[in-house]
Amino acid sequence: MHNLVMLLALLISLFLTNCASSRASGDAEARADQILQKLDENNDSKISKSEIKFPLNEKTFDKSDTNADGYLEKAEIVAYIESR
Numbered sequence: 303m304h305n306l307v308m309l310l311a312l313l314i315s316l317f318l319t320n321c322a323s324s325r326a327s328g329d330a331e332a333r334a335d336q337i338l339q340k341l342d343e344n345n346d347s348k349i350s351k352s353e354i355k356f357p358l359n360e361k362t363f364d365k366s367d368t369n370a371d372g373y374l375e376k377a378e379i380v381a382y383i384e385s386r
């Protein structure tokens with residue numbers, strides 16, 4: 303009986319850990335969407351240098367533009383949020 307309680311407790315804590323980590327990446331995606339919606343003035347789903355506004359600045363832009371094409375795509379914004 304005691305073992306069953308321990309097993310249940312273990313399963314619940316594993317479950318909660320899983321939820322927490324998947325929620326974290328979901329947050330980054332949601333935040334990236336928000337940033338895109340707010341900053342993407344020409345609706346091409348990426349941020350160009352002329353669209354930089356808070357919370358982005360030129361320094362974070364250059365750092366986040368990992369393929370150096372001059373645009374921040376959603377994946378690059380997600381990576382930036384997750385790296386903070």
Ligand SMILES: [Ca+2]
Nearest residue numbers: 342344346348
């Ligand atoms: Ca744009």
Ligand SMILES: [Ca+2]
Nearest residue numbers: 367371373374
């Ligand atoms: Ca890019």
